[in-house]
Amino acid sequence: MQNISQSLSLAPLYRHRVFQSTRKVDCHAQVANELSEHDLFWKGDDVDTVLFKAAIRQLQIFMLKYGAEVIVRPRLFNGFALVHMTLSGTAEIEADGQKVCIPQGKTALIAPKRNLRLWWQAGSEQLILKVPMALFDELSAQGQSGPANMPSLFLLPEHAAPHWDLLIQSLLRVLALPGQNDGHTEWISHFERGAAQFLLSQLTSTYTAGPTAAGIAADESADGLIGAGKLQRLDMLEKYIRTRLCAPLALADLANAAGVSVRALNALCHQHHGVAPMDLLRNIRLDAARERLLTHPGANITDTAFEFGFGHLGRFSAYYRERFGELPKQTRGCTR
Structure with missing residues (x-):
């Protein structure tokens, strides 16, 4: 439709x-x-x-x-x-x-x-x-x-x-x-x-929904964090990710970096980024890969994928097209 x-x-x-x-x-x-x-x-x-x-x-x-x-x-x-x-x-x-x-x-x-x-x-x-x-x-x-x-x-x-x-x-x-x-x-x-x-x-x-069961569960999963505390945790998480763009990271690693439980991290990422923590990790890596292709016209796409944590070139291309609406080779082609 x-x-x-x-x-x-x-x-x-x-x-x-x-x-x-x-x-x-x-x-x-x-x-x-x-x-x-x-x-x-x-x-x-x-x-x-x-x-x-x-x-x-x-x-x-x-x-x-x-x-x-x-x-x-x-x-x-x-x-x-x-x-x-x-x-x-x-x-x-x-x-x-x-x-x-x-x-x-x-x-x-x-x-x-x-x-x-x-x-x-x-x-x-x-x-x-x-x-x-x-x-x-x-x-x-x-x-x-x-x-x-x-x-x-x-x-x-x-x-x-x-x-x-x-x-x-x-x-x-x-x-x-x-x-x-x-x-x-x-x-x-x-x-x-x-x-x-x-x-x-x-x-x-x-x-501003009332204290429904879903709302209470969301509050509990956020570990009581409010305001600046949430943003500070998210900043810690992003800094951790950006210094480990090619490293193998698990969900528990991300939660530890933010100083919250896995459940709290999931709630924070959905609230502030609209995606799950591992999807946020992938998006940050895709952003970094795109920046590399835009600023280095001669960059090799396979090397770029590996450098930013993508071990499978086909999945990297698929994720890239889903996020940016074009393939990595199209991005690189525009900079030449």
């Missing part, structure tokens, strides 16, 4: 092109002006940036494509959050120590407190919804529950994706109205509030 996100009708948005350019300086300046100040690092010269933007009432919708592979480091957002939806390709987002991969059809809410880094695969297209924090505050004042503090990074659950896709399609259809005059004002505001309310409801069910 086709994912709804693959069949979104973007025609109403495509009537509002801000710019299209193959010049890196122009692209950087235009996107910064429309979205947020940021540092932009290009990997390759295949620049074909296009930006579409449409304002509804309180919300703004963007479609952005760079063409080339890029790393973006935005400044902290001032009074807004972004909802990031990958239309094609793959993106990776790291906010305040949390990292998630966002392949085609996945959606994440981003509201960084300290730092943010985004990696976009070459040729990928991203649909971005800019939501003012004032709208979330307004809904909270009206009784819509939500977490006390907006999380830095929240990956929309799989079961919620079809409902979110339908909400986005409704917002896109609003753009097709002949004129957003007073006769449509309340109706349009209803769709905007509905989208924000849906996000708050997903945050509520994830972060």
Whole structure:
């Protein structure tokens, strides 16, 4: 069955092109002006940036494509959050120590407190919804529950994706109205509030659920760690992994490095990275291998796989393609 996100009708948005350019300086300046100040690092010269933007009432919708592979480091957002939806390709987002991969059809809410880094695969297209924090505050004042503090990074659950896709399609259809005059004002505001309310409801069910049996079990498995204590354990774990990228490591080794039980480590990794500890280990090794192939055009793929802990070349290639949307040889080919 086709994912709804693959069949979104973007025609109403495509009537509002801000710019299209193959010049890196122009692209950087235009996107910064429309979205947020940021540092932009290009990997390759295949620049074909296009930006579409449409304002509804309180919300703004963007479609952005760079063409080339890029790393973006935005400044902290001032009074807004972004909802990031990958239309094609793959993106990776790291906010305040949390990292998630966002392949085609996945959606994440981003509201960084300290730092943010985004990696976009070459040729990928991203649909971005800019939501003012004032709208979330307004809904909270009206009784819509939500977490006390907006999380830095929240990956929309799989079961919620079809409902979110339908909400986005409704917002896109609003753009097709002949004129957003007073006769449509309340109706349009209803769709905007509905989208924000849906996000708050997903945050509520994830972060503020009552003490159910599952919730109590999760608390126990986290060994009572809270706040900075969790981040410190995760930092210890990542430092341990990065100094042993080619070493054979077991789950018990990772738990010992973080100073927690295996059950607690599993809960922490799922909460902050969305994956199990051994999957996190593999992802960090894949990231390191990709960096090697990007920075060393002549690197041998087999040697690179072994250097970063992958003893089977076929599985390495399969994992690599699953994470980055291309084979290792394609990455190396782009750098030549």
